[in-house]
Amino acid sequence: MGNFSYKNGALHAEGVNLTALAERHGTPAYVYSRAAIEANWRAYADACAGRDALVCYSVKANGNLAILNLLARLGSGFDIVSGGELERVIAAGGEPGKVVFSGTGKRADEMARALEAGIHCFNVESEAELLRLDEIAGQMSLTAPVSIRVNPDIDPDTHPYIATGLRGNKFGVDHEEALEIYRLADRLGHITATGIDCHIGSQITSTGPYVDAVKKLLALLGHLEKTGISVSHIDIGGGLGISYRDETAPDAAGFAGVISDLVPARYGIILEPGRSIVGNAGVLLTRVEYLKANREKHFAVVDASMNDLLRPSLYQAWHDIIPVSERADGAQAEYDVVGPICETGDFLGLGRSLSLGPDDLLAVMCAGAYGFSMSSNYNARPRAVELLVDGERGHVIRERETVGQLMAGEKILPA
Numbered sequence: 001m002g003n004f005s006y007k008n009g010a011l012h013a014e015g016v017n018l019t020a021l022a023e024r025h026g027t028p029a030y031v032y033s034r035a036a037i038e039a040n041w042r043a044y045a046d047a048c049a050g051r052d053a054l055v056c057y058s059v060k061a062n063g064n065l066a067i068l069n070l071l072a073r074l075g076s077g078f079d080i081v082s083g084g085e086l087e088r089v090i091a092a093g094g095e096p097g098k099v100v101f102s103g104t105g106k107r108a109d110e111m112a113r114a115l116e117a118g119i120h121c122f123n124v125e126s127e128a129e130l131l132r133l134d135e136i137a138g139q140m141s142l143t144a145p146v147s148i149r150v151n152p153d154i155d156p157d158t159h160p161y162i163a164t165g166l167r168g169n170k171f172g173v174d175h176e177e178a179l180e181i182y183r184l185a186d187r188l189g190h191i192t193a194t195g196i197d198c199h200i201g202s203q204i205t206s207t208g209p210y211v212d213a214v215k216k217l218l219a220l221l222g223h224l225e226k227t228g229i230s231v232s233h234i235d236i237g238g239g240l241g242i243s244y245r246d247e248t249a250p251d252a253a254g255f256a257g258v259i260s261d262l263v264p265a266r267y268g269i270i271l272e273p274g275r276s277i278v279g280n281a282g283v284l285l286t287r288v289e290y291l292k293a294n295r296e297k298h299f300a301v302v303d304a305s306m307n308d309l310l311r312p313s314l315y316q317a318w319h320d321i322i323p324v325s326e327r328a329d330g331a332q333a334e335y336d337v338v339g340p341i342c343e344t345g346d347f348l349g350l351g352r353s354l355s356l357g358p359d360d361l362l363a364v365m366c367a368g369a370y371g372f373s374m375s376s377n378y379n380a381r382p383r384a385v386e387l388l389v390d391g392e393r394g395h396v397i398r399e400r401e402t403v404g405q406l407m408a409g410e411k412i413l414p415a
Protein backbone atom coordinates (compact mmCIF):
# COMPACT_ATOMS: atom_id res chain seq x y z
CA MET A 1 0.00 0.00 0.00
CA GLY A 2 3.09 2.18 0.00
CA ASN A 3 2.25 5.61 1.35
CA PHE A 4 -1.21 4.52 2.51
CA SER A 5 -1.09 2.57 5.78
CA TYR A 6 -3.00 1.88 8.98
CA LYS A 7 -1.91 3.56 12.19
CA ASN A 8 -3.81 2.29 15.25
CA GLY A 9 -6.50 0.93 12.96
CA ALA A 10 -6.98 4.22 11.07
CA LEU A 11 -6.00 4.46 7.41
CA HIS A 12 -3.55 7.29 6.70
CA ALA A 13 -2.11 8.86 3.58
CA GLU A 14 1.44 9.71 4.64
CA GLY A 15 0.85 11.48 8.02
CA VAL A 16 -2.79 12.40 7.41
CA ASN A 17 -5.73 10.52 8.93
CA LEU A 18 -8.19 9.82 6.11
CA THR A 19 -11.25 9.84 8.38
CA ALA A 20 -10.44 13.40 9.41
CA LEU A 21 -9.82 14.37 5.80
CA ALA A 22 -13.16 12.90 4.67
CA GLU A 23 -15.00 14.65 7.50
CA ARG A 24 -13.47 17.96 6.53
CA HIS A 25 -13.90 17.76 2.75
CA GLY A 26 -16.74 15.29 2.26
CA THR A 27 -16.95 12.26 0.01
CA PRO A 28 -16.46 11.04 -2.65
CA ALA A 29 -12.91 12.38 -2.56
CA TYR A 30 -9.75 11.51 -4.42
CA VAL A 31 -6.67 11.61 -2.18
CA TYR A 32 -3.14 11.49 -3.60
CA SER A 33 0.25 11.17 -1.92
CA ARG A 34 2.93 13.58 -3.03
CA ALA A 35 5.71 11.30 -1.75
CA ALA A 36 4.37 8.35 -3.76
CA ILE A 37 4.08 10.34 -7.00
CA GLU A 38 7.58 11.73 -6.66
CA ALA A 39 9.14 8.37 -5.74
CA ASN A 40 7.45 6.71 -8.73
CA TRP A 41 8.77 9.36 -11.13
CA ARG A 42 12.25 9.29 -9.65
CA ALA A 43 12.47 5.51 -10.03
CA TYR A 44 12.32 6.01 -13.81
CA ALA A 45 14.63 9.00 -13.87
CA ASP A 46 17.26 7.34 -11.65
CA ALA A 47 17.23 4.15 -13.72
CA CYS A 48 17.96 6.21 -16.85
CA ALA A 49 20.63 8.36 -15.21
CA GLY A 50 23.70 8.73 -17.37
CA ARG A 51 21.68 8.40 -20.58
CA ASP A 52 20.09 10.96 -22.79
CA ALA A 53 16.59 10.11 -21.57
CA LEU A 54 13.33 11.98 -21.11
CA VAL A 55 10.59 10.67 -18.82
CA CYS A 56 7.39 12.14 -20.26
CA TYR A 57 4.55 11.64 -17.78
CA SER A 58 1.38 10.74 -19.65
CA VAL A 59 -1.04 13.52 -18.72
CA LYS A 60 -4.17 11.51 -19.51
CA ALA A 61 -3.61 9.33 -16.45
CA ASN A 62 -4.20 12.30 -14.15
CA GLY A 63 -3.97 15.87 -15.42
CA ASN A 64 -4.54 17.82 -12.21
CA LEU A 65 -2.41 20.99 -12.32
CA ALA A 66 -0.90 20.38 -8.87
CA ILE A 67 0.32 16.95 -9.92
CA LEU A 68 1.69 18.21 -13.25
CA ASN A 69 3.41 21.02 -11.37
CA LEU A 70 5.11 18.63 -8.91
CA LEU A 71 6.40 16.57 -11.82
CA ALA A 72 7.51 19.66 -13.74
CA ARG A 73 9.51 20.72 -10.68
CA LEU A 74 11.32 17.35 -10.82
CA GLY A 75 12.18 18.05 -14.47
CA SER A 76 9.60 15.75 -16.03
CA GLY A 77 8.57 15.90 -19.65
CA PHE A 78 4.95 15.25 -20.64
CA ASP A 79 3.12 13.04 -23.11
CA ILE A 80 -0.04 14.77 -24.33
CA VAL A 81 -2.87 13.75 -26.63
CA SER A 82 -4.77 17.01 -27.05
CA GLY A 83 -4.50 20.76 -27.14
CA GLY A 84 -6.27 20.78 -23.78
CA GLU A 85 -3.53 18.67 -22.22
CA LEU A 86 -0.89 21.00 -23.70
CA GLU A 87 -2.57 23.99 -22.03
CA ARG A 88 -2.65 22.08 -18.75
CA VAL A 89 1.09 21.38 -18.97
CA ILE A 90 1.84 25.03 -19.75
CA ALA A 91 -0.46 26.27 -16.96
CA ALA A 92 1.28 23.92 -14.52
CA GLY A 93 4.73 25.27 -15.41
CA GLY A 94 5.84 22.36 -17.62
CA GLU A 95 8.35 23.02 -20.37
CA PRO A 96 6.86 22.74 -23.88
CA GLY A 97 10.33 21.72 -25.09
CA LYS A 98 9.89 18.49 -23.12
CA VAL A 99 6.43 17.63 -24.53
CA VAL A 100 5.67 14.81 -26.94
CA PHE A 101 2.30 14.96 -28.70
CA SER A 102 0.72 11.54 -29.32
CA GLY A 103 -2.75 10.65 -30.59
CA THR A 104 -4.49 9.53 -33.76
CA GLY A 105 -6.62 12.58 -34.44
CA LYS A 106 -4.65 15.78 -33.94
CA ARG A 107 -6.63 18.79 -35.23
CA ALA A 108 -5.01 21.54 -37.29
CA ASP A 109 -5.44 24.14 -34.52
CA GLU A 110 -3.87 21.76 -31.98
CA MET A 111 -0.87 21.24 -34.27
CA ALA A 112 -0.47 24.98 -34.76
CA ARG A 113 -0.55 25.67 -31.02
CA ALA A 114 1.98 22.90 -30.33
CA LEU A 115 4.29 24.27 -33.05
CA GLU A 116 3.97 27.77 -31.66
CA ALA A 117 4.75 26.48 -28.14
CA GLY A 118 7.82 24.65 -29.49
CA ILE A 119 7.16 21.08 -28.37
CA HIS A 120 9.85 18.41 -28.46
CA CYS A 121 8.20 16.01 -30.90
CA PHE A 122 4.97 15.06 -32.69
CA ASN A 123 4.33 11.32 -32.60
CA VAL A 124 2.70 11.02 -36.01
CA GLU A 125 0.23 8.19 -36.57
CA SER A 126 -0.61 8.33 -40.31
CA GLU A 127 0.52 9.63 -43.69
CA ALA A 128 -2.44 12.02 -43.77
CA GLU A 129 -1.41 13.47 -40.42
CA LEU A 130 2.17 13.92 -41.63
CA LEU A 131 0.97 15.84 -44.70
CA ARG A 132 -1.28 18.08 -42.61
CA LEU A 133 1.53 18.79 -40.16
CA ASP A 134 3.88 19.70 -43.01
CA GLU A 135 1.30 22.10 -44.42
CA ILE A 136 0.67 23.82 -41.11
CA ALA A 137 4.34 24.08 -40.21
CA GLY A 138 4.89 25.55 -43.70
CA GLN A 139 2.22 28.22 -43.14
CA MET A 140 4.03 29.15 -39.90
CA SER A 141 7.50 29.01 -41.54
CA LEU A 142 8.53 26.37 -39.00
CA THR A 143 9.84 22.82 -39.13
CA ALA A 144 8.00 20.14 -37.17
CA PRO A 145 10.07 17.53 -35.31
CA VAL A 146 8.42 14.12 -35.72
CA SER A 147 8.58 10.48 -34.76
CA ILE A 148 6.51 8.01 -36.70
CA ARG A 149 4.44 5.86 -34.37
CA VAL A 150 5.04 2.34 -35.55
CA ASN A 151 2.58 -0.41 -34.79
CA PRO A 152 4.93 -3.32 -34.08
CA ASP A 153 2.13 -5.92 -34.11
CA ILE A 154 2.87 -7.24 -30.65
CA ASP A 155 0.41 -8.71 -28.18
CA PRO A 156 0.95 -7.02 -24.82
CA ASP A 157 -1.32 -9.53 -23.04
CA THR A 158 -3.65 -6.99 -21.45
CA HIS A 159 -7.34 -6.05 -21.60
CA PRO A 160 -8.36 -5.77 -25.30
CA TYR A 161 -9.54 -2.14 -24.85
CA ILE A 162 -6.05 -1.04 -23.80
CA ALA A 163 -3.93 -3.12 -26.20
CA THR A 164 -2.73 -0.69 -28.84
CA GLY A 165 0.15 -2.28 -30.70
CA LEU A 166 -1.68 -5.01 -32.61
CA ARG A 167 -2.23 -4.99 -36.35
CA GLY A 168 -6.00 -4.62 -35.93
CA ASN A 169 -5.74 -1.52 -33.68
CA LYS A 170 -6.27 2.03 -34.95
CA PHE A 171 -2.90 3.23 -33.68
CA GLY A 172 0.27 4.03 -35.56
CA VAL A 173 1.36 2.89 -39.00
CA ASP A 174 2.09 -0.69 -39.99
CA HIS A 175 5.60 -1.76 -39.41
CA GLU A 176 5.97 -2.46 -43.16
CA GLU A 177 4.67 0.98 -44.18
CA ALA A 178 6.91 2.88 -41.80
CA LEU A 179 9.90 2.98 -44.17
CA GLU A 180 7.76 4.60 -46.88
CA ILE A 181 6.48 7.22 -44.45
CA TYR A 182 9.99 8.08 -43.28
CA ARG A 183 10.99 8.51 -46.94
CA LEU A 184 8.02 10.82 -47.41
CA ALA A 185 8.97 12.75 -44.25
CA ASP A 186 12.45 13.15 -45.66
CA ARG A 187 11.06 14.76 -48.83
CA LEU A 188 8.69 17.17 -47.07
CA GLY A 189 10.01 20.68 -46.58
CA HIS A 190 8.68 21.40 -43.09
CA ILE A 191 9.21 18.07 -41.35
CA THR A 192 12.30 16.72 -39.71
CA ALA A 193 12.28 13.13 -38.48
CA THR A 194 13.94 13.13 -35.08
CA GLY A 195 12.72 9.84 -33.63
CA ILE A 196 10.77 6.63 -33.85
CA ASP A 197 7.89 5.78 -31.54
CA CYS A 198 5.64 2.98 -30.35
CA HIS A 199 3.15 2.44 -27.55
CA ILE A 200 1.94 -1.13 -27.32
CA GLY A 201 -0.68 -0.91 -24.61
CA SER A 202 -1.37 -0.30 -20.97
CA GLN A 203 -1.29 -2.30 -17.71
CA ILE A 204 1.46 -4.51 -19.16
CA THR A 205 2.93 -6.75 -16.48
CA SER A 206 6.04 -8.19 -18.14
CA THR A 207 8.98 -6.77 -20.03
CA GLY A 208 8.85 -9.38 -22.80
CA PRO A 209 6.49 -7.47 -25.13
CA TYR A 210 8.62 -4.32 -24.77
CA VAL A 211 11.79 -6.20 -25.60
CA ASP A 212 10.12 -7.58 -28.75
CA ALA A 213 8.85 -4.11 -29.70
CA VAL A 214 12.21 -2.41 -29.20
CA LYS A 215 13.94 -5.08 -31.28
CA LYS A 216 11.48 -4.45 -34.11
CA LEU A 217 12.06 -0.69 -33.92
CA LEU A 218 15.84 -1.17 -33.95
CA ALA A 219 15.58 -3.44 -36.99
CA LEU A 220 13.53 -0.77 -38.74
CA LEU A 221 16.07 1.89 -37.87
CA GLY A 222 18.75 -0.36 -39.35
CA HIS A 223 16.87 -0.42 -42.68
CA LEU A 224 16.26 3.32 -42.52
CA GLU A 225 19.88 4.12 -41.87
CA LYS A 226 20.86 2.10 -44.97
CA THR A 227 18.73 4.52 -46.99
CA GLY A 228 20.51 7.49 -45.44
CA ILE A 229 17.77 8.46 -42.96
CA SER A 230 18.68 8.52 -39.29
CA VAL A 231 16.91 9.60 -36.12
CA SER A 232 18.21 10.50 -32.70
CA HIS A 233 15.68 9.07 -30.26
CA ILE A 234 13.52 6.02 -29.58
CA ASP A 235 10.22 6.54 -27.76
CA ILE A 236 8.99 3.33 -26.12
CA GLY A 237 5.63 4.79 -25.04
CA GLY A 238 4.12 4.00 -21.66
CA GLY A 239 2.09 1.10 -20.39
CA LEU A 240 3.98 -0.44 -17.50
CA GLY A 241 1.41 -2.07 -15.21
CA ILE A 242 0.92 -1.87 -11.47
CA SER A 243 -0.29 -4.38 -8.92
CA TYR A 244 -4.03 -3.84 -8.40
CA ARG A 245 -4.58 -7.27 -6.87
CA ASP A 246 -2.04 -10.03 -7.29
CA GLU A 247 -0.35 -9.04 -10.54
CA THR A 248 3.40 -8.88 -10.33
CA ALA A 249 4.49 -6.00 -12.52
CA PRO A 250 8.16 -5.24 -13.09
CA ASP A 251 9.25 -2.19 -11.13
CA ALA A 252 10.03 1.01 -13.01
CA ALA A 253 13.73 0.81 -12.28
CA GLY A 254 14.03 -2.77 -13.56
CA PHE A 255 11.95 -1.95 -16.61
CA ALA A 256 13.89 1.22 -17.50
CA GLY A 257 17.12 -0.74 -16.99
CA VAL A 258 16.05 -3.40 -19.50
CA ILE A 259 15.15 -0.73 -22.07
CA SER A 260 18.33 1.19 -21.45
CA ASP A 261 20.44 -1.95 -21.99
CA LEU A 262 18.64 -2.74 -25.26
CA VAL A 263 18.82 0.69 -26.88
CA PRO A 264 22.27 1.58 -28.23
CA ALA A 265 23.85 4.60 -26.53
CA ARG A 266 23.71 6.70 -29.71
CA TYR A 267 19.94 7.03 -29.33
CA GLY A 268 18.12 9.08 -26.75
CA ILE A 269 15.27 7.31 -24.94
CA ILE A 270 11.78 8.66 -24.29
CA LEU A 271 9.40 6.91 -21.89
CA GLU A 272 5.73 7.87 -21.47
CA PRO A 273 4.57 6.35 -18.17
CA GLY A 274 1.20 7.34 -16.75
CA ARG A 275 -0.35 4.65 -14.56
CA SER A 276 2.93 3.62 -12.96
CA ILE A 277 3.53 7.21 -11.78
CA VAL A 278 0.13 8.01 -10.24
CA GLY A 279 -1.85 4.75 -10.05
CA ASN A 280 -0.82 3.53 -6.60
CA ALA A 281 -0.44 7.13 -5.38
CA GLY A 282 -4.18 7.76 -5.14
CA VAL A 283 -7.30 6.40 -3.43
CA LEU A 284 -10.98 7.20 -3.80
CA LEU A 285 -12.70 7.74 -0.46
CA THR A 286 -16.37 6.90 -0.35
CA ARG A 287 -18.97 6.62 2.41
CA VAL A 288 -21.59 3.90 2.87
CA GLU A 289 -25.06 5.39 2.38
CA TYR A 290 -27.09 2.22 2.86
CA LEU A 291 -26.61 -1.46 3.51
CA LYS A 292 -29.23 -3.71 1.99
CA ALA A 293 -29.68 -7.37 1.21
CA ASN A 294 -31.96 -9.47 -0.95
CA ARG A 295 -32.28 -13.23 -0.95
CA GLU A 296 -29.09 -13.57 -2.94
CA LYS A 297 -26.80 -10.76 -2.03
CA HIS A 298 -25.60 -8.04 0.28
CA PHE A 299 -25.17 -4.61 -1.19
CA ALA A 300 -23.21 -1.69 0.18
CA VAL A 301 -24.59 1.38 -1.57
CA VAL A 302 -21.83 3.98 -1.39
CA ASP A 303 -21.67 7.62 -2.46
CA ALA A 304 -19.11 7.06 -5.25
CA SER A 305 -20.24 5.70 -8.56
CA MET A 306 -19.15 4.73 -12.06
CA ASN A 307 -19.11 8.44 -12.91
CA ASP A 308 -16.32 8.89 -10.32
CA LEU A 309 -14.36 5.72 -11.13
CA LEU A 310 -15.29 4.09 -14.43
CA ARG A 311 -12.59 1.39 -14.55
CA PRO A 312 -14.54 -1.42 -12.80
CA SER A 313 -17.58 -0.91 -15.06
CA LEU A 314 -15.67 -0.37 -18.31
CA TYR A 315 -12.84 -2.87 -18.03
CA GLN A 316 -14.10 -5.13 -15.22
CA ALA A 317 -11.03 -3.77 -13.44
CA TRP A 318 -10.39 -4.91 -9.88
CA HIS A 319 -9.59 -2.28 -7.23
CA ASP A 320 -9.04 -3.28 -3.63
CA ILE A 321 -11.72 -1.81 -1.34
CA ILE A 322 -10.73 -1.49 2.31
CA PRO A 323 -12.20 0.08 5.44
CA VAL A 324 -10.81 3.46 6.46
CA SER A 325 -11.27 2.47 10.12
CA GLU A 326 -10.61 -1.16 10.94
CA ARG A 327 -13.53 -2.67 12.89
CA ALA A 328 -12.78 -4.64 16.02
CA ASP A 329 -15.86 -6.90 15.79
CA GLY A 330 -14.94 -8.11 12.32
CA ALA A 331 -18.15 -9.99 11.33
CA GLN A 332 -17.82 -10.10 7.56
CA ALA A 333 -20.26 -10.51 4.71
CA GLU A 334 -19.81 -10.56 0.95
CA TYR A 335 -20.89 -7.24 -0.50
CA ASP A 336 -21.36 -5.86 -3.95
CA VAL A 337 -20.10 -2.31 -3.49
CA VAL A 338 -22.33 -0.24 -5.75
CA GLY A 339 -23.08 3.41 -6.41
CA PRO A 340 -26.27 5.43 -6.82
CA ILE A 341 -26.22 5.53 -10.65
CA CYS A 342 -29.08 3.93 -12.53
CA GLU A 343 -27.11 1.23 -14.33
CA THR A 344 -26.64 -2.41 -13.33
CA GLY A 345 -23.05 -2.00 -14.44
CA ASP A 346 -22.50 0.66 -11.78
CA PHE A 347 -20.22 -1.01 -9.27
CA LEU A 348 -16.85 -0.42 -7.68
CA GLY A 349 -16.34 -4.02 -6.64
CA LEU A 350 -18.36 -7.26 -6.55
CA GLY A 351 -18.43 -9.94 -3.88
CA ARG A 352 -16.06 -8.23 -1.45
CA SER A 353 -15.67 -9.62 2.06
CA LEU A 354 -16.15 -6.64 4.35
CA SER A 355 -17.34 -5.90 7.83
CA LEU A 356 -19.53 -2.83 7.39
CA GLY A 357 -21.90 -0.52 9.19
CA PRO A 358 -23.90 2.46 7.89
CA ASP A 359 -21.81 5.61 7.35
CA ASP A 360 -18.56 3.65 7.26
CA LEU A 361 -15.81 5.06 5.09
CA LEU A 362 -14.16 2.92 2.44
CA ALA A 363 -11.02 3.49 0.40
CA VAL A 364 -10.89 2.27 -3.19
CA MET A 365 -7.20 1.67 -3.71
CA CYS A 366 -4.90 2.34 -6.67
CA ALA A 367 -7.32 4.92 -8.07
CA GLY A 368 -4.79 7.65 -8.89
CA ALA A 369 -4.56 6.81 -12.61
CA TYR A 370 -7.55 7.00 -14.97
CA GLY A 371 -9.80 7.67 -11.98
CA PHE A 372 -10.60 11.37 -11.84
CA SER A 373 -9.42 11.85 -15.43
CA MET A 374 -12.13 9.49 -16.73
CA SER A 375 -14.83 10.75 -14.40
CA SER A 376 -18.00 12.28 -15.80
CA ASN A 377 -21.13 14.11 -14.74
CA TYR A 378 -23.53 11.28 -15.60
CA ASN A 379 -26.73 11.52 -13.54
CA ALA A 380 -25.89 15.23 -12.94
CA ARG A 381 -23.31 14.23 -10.39
CA PRO A 382 -20.67 16.90 -9.70
CA ARG A 383 -17.16 15.54 -9.87
CA ALA A 384 -15.32 14.70 -6.64
CA VAL A 385 -12.95 16.95 -4.72
CA GLU A 386 -9.23 16.14 -5.23
CA LEU A 387 -6.85 16.34 -2.28
CA LEU A 388 -3.08 16.04 -2.22
CA VAL A 389 -1.37 14.95 0.97
CA ASP A 390 2.12 16.26 1.63
CA GLY A 391 3.52 14.89 4.89
CA GLU A 392 1.19 16.02 7.67
CA ARG A 393 -0.96 18.29 5.48
CA GLY A 394 -3.80 17.73 3.06
CA HIS A 395 -4.32 20.34 0.33
CA VAL A 396 -7.39 20.83 -1.84
CA ILE A 397 -6.07 20.66 -5.41
CA ARG A 398 -9.48 20.73 -7.07
CA GLU A 399 -12.65 21.90 -5.39
CA ARG A 400 -15.67 19.63 -5.51
CA GLU A 401 -17.75 20.65 -8.51
CA THR A 402 -21.13 22.28 -7.88
CA VAL A 403 -24.40 21.59 -9.65
CA GLY A 404 -24.38 25.25 -10.67
CA GLN A 405 -21.11 24.71 -12.56
CA LEU A 406 -22.64 21.72 -14.34
CA MET A 407 -25.49 23.85 -15.71
CA ALA A 408 -23.46 27.01 -16.32
CA GLY A 409 -23.16 26.78 -20.12
CA GLU A 410 -26.70 25.66 -20.83
CA LYS A 411 -29.38 27.90 -22.38
CA ILE A 412 -33.17 27.63 -22.54
CA LEU A 413 -34.92 28.58 -25.82
CA PRO A 414 -36.76 31.94 -25.82
CA ALA A 415 -40.50 31.67 -25.07
Ligand code: LLP
Binds near residue numbers: 370
Ligand atom coordinates in the same frame (compact mmCIF):
# COMPACT_ATOMS: atom_id res chain seq x y z
N1 LLP B 1 1.54 6.94 -24.32
C1 LLP B 1 0.47 6.76 -25.10
C2 LLP B 1 0.59 7.08 -26.53
C3 LLP B 1 -0.73 6.28 -24.58
O1 LLP B 1 -1.79 6.12 -25.37
C4 LLP B 1 -0.82 5.97 -23.19
C5 LLP B 1 -2.06 5.47 -22.59
C6 LLP B 1 0.32 6.19 -22.38
C7 LLP B 1 1.49 6.66 -22.99
C8 LLP B 1 0.32 5.92 -20.90
O2 LLP B 1 0.09 4.60 -20.63
P1 LLP B 1 0.19 4.06 -19.13
O3 LLP B 1 1.63 4.14 -18.70
O4 LLP B 1 -0.66 4.91 -18.28
O5 LLP B 1 -0.31 2.67 -19.21
N2 LLP B 1 -8.07 4.14 -19.31
C9 LLP B 1 -7.30 2.91 -19.31
C10 LLP B 1 -5.90 3.13 -19.79
C11 LLP B 1 -5.83 3.76 -21.16
C12 LLP B 1 -4.42 4.02 -21.61
C13 LLP B 1 -4.41 4.87 -22.83
N3 LLP B 1 -3.10 5.22 -23.30
C14 LLP B 1 -7.34 2.30 -17.92
O6 LLP B 1 -7.97 2.87 -17.03
O7 LLP B 1 -6.80 1.23 -17.72
